[in-house]
Amino acid sequence: MTDCDVLVVGAGPAGSAAAAHAAEAGHEVLLIDSASFPRDKTCGDGLTPRAYHQLRRLGVADEIAGGYVNHGLKLHGFGGSVTAPWPEGHYGTVGSAMPRTLFDALLVRTAVARGATLWEDATAVSVERTADRVDAVTVRRGGVDTRVQARWIIVADGVRSTFGRLLGRQWHRGEVYGIAARSYCTTPHSREPWIHSHVELRDEDGAVQPGYGWIFPLGDGRVNLGAGALSTDARPAKVNTKKLLSHYAAQRREEWELGPETDVASALLPLGGAVSNVAGENWALIGDAAACVNPLNGEGIDYGLETAELVVDLLGTGPLTHAWPELLRDTYGEAFLLARTAARLLTYPRFLPLVGPLGLRGPVGARLMPAAARLMGNLIVDEDRDLIARAWRAAGGAVSRVRRDSPLWSATA
Numbered sequence: 001m002t003d004c005d006v007l008v009v010g011a012g013p014a015g016s017a018a019a020a021h022a023a024e025a026g027h028e029v030l031l032i033d034s035a036s037f038p039r040d041k042t043c044g045d046g047l048t049p050r051a052y053h054q055l056r057r058l059g060v061a062d063e064i065a066g067g068y069v070n071h072g073l074k075l076h077g078f079g080g081s082v083t084a085p086w087p088e089g090h091y092g093t094v095g096s097a098m099p100r101t102l103f104d105a106l107l108v109r110t111a112v113a114r115g116a117t118l119w120e121d122a123t124a125v126s127v128e129r130t131a132d133r134v135d136a137v138t139v140r141r142g143g144v145d146t147r148v149q150a151r152w153i154i155v156a157d158g159v160r161s162t163f164g165r166l167l168g169r170q171w172h173r174g175e176v177y178g179i180a181a182r183s184y185c186t187t188p189h190s191r192e193p194w195i196h197s198h199v200e201l202r203d204e205d206g207a208v209q210p211g212y213g214w215i216f217p218l219g220d221g222r223v224n225l226g227a228g229a230l231s232t233d234a235r236p237a238k239v240n241t242k243k244l245l246s247h248y249a250a251q252r253r254e255e256w257e258l259g260p261e262t263d264v265a266s267a268l269l270p271l272g273g274a275v276s277n278v279a280g281e282n283w284a285l286i287g288d289a290a291a292c293v294n295p296l297n298g299e300g301i302d303y304g305l306e307t308a309e310l311v312v313d314l315l316g317t318g319p320l321t322h323a324w325p326e327l328l329r330d331t332y333g334e335a336f337l338l339a340r341t342a343a344r345l346l347t348y349p350r351f352l353p354l355v356g357p358l359g360l361r362g363p364v365g366a367r368l369m370p371a372a373a374r375l376m377g378n379l380i381v382d383e384d385r386d387l388i389a390r391a392w393r394a395a396g397g398a399v400s401r402v403r404r405d406s407p408l409w410s411a412t413a
């Protein structure tokens with residue numbers, strides 16, 4: 001049997017950051033992961049200014065991607081292209097991208113350097129509970145089970161959240177979710193200082209898909225190239241993402257002088273807080289486990305890092321059962337619900353071909369798209385007083401009122 005103050009299940013960005021913050025706050029921390037590091041994670045590897053901001057707070061920004069940074073987003077499609085620099089403001093104007101194999105290992109090392117104990121190849125397999133309080137967690141390592149007793153359990157076990165499900169976590173797939181595939185390609189343009197997204201994503205038959213293709217330069221002689229689509233149970237994306245990716249790579253090959261796609265892998269993305277049962281008296285779900293992923297662009301590393309810090313600040317203030325979902329709703333609720341509603345519109349086959357040309361061509365696109373990129377990246381904070389920020393907040397408030405019953409970290413399924 002092992003005792004600790006904080007048990008963190010899962011050592012992706014969310015779990016490692018939580019372990020680092022908790023150790024820094026003076027807690028005795030045990031961080032476990034069923035994999036051993038370095039390990040891969042299917043991802044676009046993109047780090048928005050929001051993520052970069054959190055990495056500065058963790059003190060690791062200088063170690064990201066060998067100093068490679070990007071300045072914003074170039075959006076292409078429907079006969080147009082628009083450049084949207086990362087906006088000035090709270091999060092700063094620096095983004096980057098780093099293969100997850102290296103990025104996650106860096107964060108694990110950071111957690112250990114701050115004082116967390118790390119168990120690799122260690123899976124949380126069962127739980128003992130009294131009502132909504134966790135009394136002990138059984139961790140299986142090398143075929144041996146250890147009973148871990150912790151004052152608090154932070155669950156950061158990713159999109160499928162197998163351990164979270166034991167605690168009652170439920171993912172609502174009636175709400176919009178993502179399916180996406182990524183690959184790595186060599187290129188002489190890997191230090192291109194912009195990330196690129198193609199929103200006119202057509203499959204082999206020429207049909208526009210509700211999603212986008214991306215090329216994220218990594219600064220190391222490669223790009224991360226991928227494609228993703230939005231889906232709901234009612235309108236499932238009828239697309240093979242790996243085929244879509246290879247079709248997209250073929251379209252971009254000449255311009256980027258791309259080598260063949262390697263390490264092709266696909267995964268699901270929960271989006272915008274569409275899960276229930278994310279906390280009990282002494283436990284809380286963070287990161288992908290809590291569906292903290294931006295519905296409009298699929299970024300979740302930043303929210304993983306942020307929810308890590310938020311939950312650690314909450315430890316010791318009282319039961320987490322209601323406090324944690326309330327804090328999530330206060331922090332992200334309106335923005336996520338609004339973005340989820342907009343993403344849902346994109347799953348209607350006629351929507352994107354209708355608005356795409358308006359947004360990306362001519363003078364309207366040039367004015368509209370930098371604002372859209374700011375909204376897509378959720379790079380607006382409460383202190384922002386400009387017209388776009390005010391309009392976004394007003395729309396967020398209106399959607400929240402209309403969609404009051406939509407699952408958003410609800411206490412019950």
Ligand SMILES: Cc1cc2nc3c(=O)[nH]c(=O)nc-3n(C[C@H](O)[C@H](O)[C@H](O)COP(=O)(O)OP(=O)(O)OC[C@H]3O[C@@H](n4cnc5c(N)ncnc54)[C@H](O)[C@@H]3O)c2cc1C
Nearest residue numbers: 010012013014034043044045046124158287288299300301
């Ligand atoms: C194709 C694709 C592209 C994406 N692109 C981007 C992007 O460019 N930028 C961005 O910000 N986000 C992107 N995302 C989202 C991003 O990958 C996730 O939001 C992010 O990985 C969430 O981090 P996490 O720590 O919550 O979970 P994870 O990174 O999934 O980590 C979970 C960890 O928990 C461990 N684990 C699971 N179960 C157990 C258990 N029972 N016991 C112990 N350990 C366990 C796993 O081994 C894993 O290491 C993308 C996602 C996909 C699928």
